[in-house]
Amino acid sequence: xxxxTADRTPDVASQSDGAAAQNPHGDxxxxxxxxxxxxxxxxxxxLSAADFPPLPWYEVLAAVSEAPDERMKMGDLAEALVIxxxxxxxxxxxxxxxxxxxxxxxxxxxxxxxATLTPAGRDLLAEMRPAVIAELEVAFSANxxxxxxxxLRKTLDSVRGSAxxx
Amino acid sequence: xxxxTADRTPDVASQSDGAAAQNPHGDxxxxxxxxxxxxxxxxxxxLSAADFPPLPWYEVLAAVSEAPDERMKMGDLAEALVIxxxxxxxxxxxxxxxxxxxxxxxxxxxxxxxATLTPAGRDLLAEMRPAVIAELEVAFSANxxxxxxxxLRKTLDSVRGSAxxx
DNA sequence: CAGAAATGCTTGTAGATACAACTATTGCTT
DNA sequence: AAGCAATAGTTGTATCTACAAGCATTTCTG
Numbered sequence: 001x002x003x004x005t006a007d008r009t010p011d012v013a014s015q016s017d018g019a020a021a022q023n024p025h026g027d028x029x030x031x032x033x034x035x036x037x038x039x040x041x042x043x044x045x046x047l048s049a050a051d052f053p054p055l056p057w058y059e060v061l062a063a064v065s066e067a068p069d070e071r072m073k074m075g076d077l078a079e080a081l082v083i084x085x086x087x088x089x090x091x092x093x094x095x096x097x098x099x100x101x102x103x104x105x106x107x108x109x110x111x112x113x114x115a116t117l118t119p120a121g122r123d124l125l126a127e128m129r130p131a132v133i134a135e136l137e138v139a140f141s142a143n144x145x146x147x148x149x150x151x152l153r154k155t156l157d158s159v160r161g162s163a164x165x166x
Numbered sequence: 167x168x169x170x171t172a173d174r175t176p177d178v179a180s181q182s183d184g185a186a187a188q189n190p191h192g193d194x195x196x197x198x199x200x201x202x203x204x205x206x207x208x209x210x211x212x213l214s215a216a217d218f219p220p221l222p223w224y225e226v227l228a229a230v231s232e233a234p235d236e237r238m239k240m241g242d243l244a245e246a247l248v249i250x251x252x253x254x255x256x257x258x259x260x261x262x263x264x265x266x267x268x269x270x271x272x273x274x275x276x277x278x279x280x281a282t283l284t285p286a287g288r289d290l291l292a293e294m295r296p297a298v299i300a301e302l303e304v305a306f307s308a309n310x311x312x313x314x315x316x317x318l319r320k321t322l323d324s325v326r327g328s329a330x331x332x
Numbered sequence: 333c334a335g336a337a338a339t340g341c342t343t344g345t346a347g348a349t350a351c352a353a354c355t356a357t358t359g360c361t362t
Numbered sequence: 363a364a365g366c367a368a369t370a371g372t373t374g375t376a377t378c379t380a381c382a383a384g385c386a387t388t389t390c391t392g
Contacts, residue, residue, distance in 0.1 A: 028315040029205070029302050032323040036202040037248035038326045039195070044376050056378090076343060082203035089342055094378095111304045111387045136195050140354040144321065149194040150255045152321050156197040158309045222348090240371060253349050260348095277357045277370040281367055 039139050046135050052128050053098075056081070060095060061125040064117050071104060071116035100124055205305050212301050218294050219264075222247070226261060227291040232285050237270060237282035266290060 044055050054060070063080050064072045072080075078088040092115050095101040100121035106112040117125075142150055210221050218224070229246050230238045236244075244254040258281050261267040266287035272278040283291075306315055 023356065028310075028319045028322075030197070031319040032202055032205075032328070034248065035340095036198055036203055036328040039198075041248065054378095064291065071216040073337090082200065084380055085380075086343080091377080105348085109388070113341070137324050139328055140194055143324045144194075148321065152318070153194045153197040155310065155318050156194075156201040159305050160197070160201040161309070164271065220348095241369090250350055251371065252351075252373080256348075259372095275358070275370085279371070 027093065041137070042056050042139070043132060043135055046131060047128070050131060052131070053124070056083075056091060057100070058125070058128050058132060059093060060091060060115070061100060061117070061121055062129070064101065064115055065125055069116075070122070071114040073106075073114055075112075077115055095121070186264065205302070208305070209298060209301055210233075212297060213294070216297060218297070222249075223261060224265070224291070224294050225299060226257065226267060226281070227283065227287055228295070230281055231249060231288065231291055235282075236288070237280040239272075239278050239280055241278075243281055261287070 039124065040055065047053070047055060050159060059081055060077065063077060064070060066122070067076075074088060074092065075085065077092075078085045081088065083091070092101060092103070095115075100118060101115050102118050103115045104114045144152065172216065187214065213219070213224070220244060225247055226243065229243060230236060233242075240254060240258065241251060243258075244251045249253065249257070257268060258269070261281075262269060266284060267281050268284050270280045270282045310318065
């Protein structure tokens, strides 16, 4: 039997979804999307199985935790996560309701509000982080040397550079 | 002024969202997510500006168009797009309503249904494809040689391999 | 220093996605 | 051949996200 009546597709990705398979670089894009989707799916399954909050919550907590004073302006946070501001407002609302974040305000500019990590948020992040890292290790470390991973990162960064700028 | 009252974050991605920045490979994952998000965002903006349907519609049409007889089993399609079956049913519903796809059925197994390209779907795809490819060229060809793109594809495929197959 | 423009965030609403339950058909076991 | 399990797809519901409009605050300009 299949563990439940789950709806998820069983992981195996087809070799070519044809997203622009004409140009010489199209396959690179296809590989990028499929790999991204596969890892996200894997992370989400792991989090759900471990009774952890969903991936976006982790991403918020992780981003905030690395900012100075463990707080981040809403706008910067939306930008870092590449989601809309409106979406972030509601996402942070949920984390606040769960006690993982709190909103704090800026003295000098009363428009800005910060998402600030609470002790509970810090604790949860400390629990989740090893699990997430372990999952990523499976995907990356297993088949890639550190040098290869660095090369991959550099290549992706340069692609993003030309995709963003202009 | 900002072209409208758009909500989107203005493209610039921060250098480190900290999604697991501990491990040596974590940065590669960060680069992967950010690059993916940046390109998807760019594609969506382009499609919306050109009054084309959203990206998932293109992905469906492109996938189906490359399958034998321009038709694909629902399950295979969901798998190729890495979305749930339930989600795909509704997505295909919309494309059918728009006249771009039609459902056809299998003679030998009456459970399966195919999403089949209509002439209108083929025409629309022919219009959209050059625009999508051009956008990808900007991101990939601009900064990557064909050899580098191939290397990138191979690396990503190996990562996906270890992420999928246990 | 007033008024207009820009900035930062939130809210209302509609659309899309996932999850779980359900139906229908096929395959397997005895 | 009967019955149970597996497979293929759809549907109901809740959640999440984007888009667009809105409010509050700050900055720019004459």
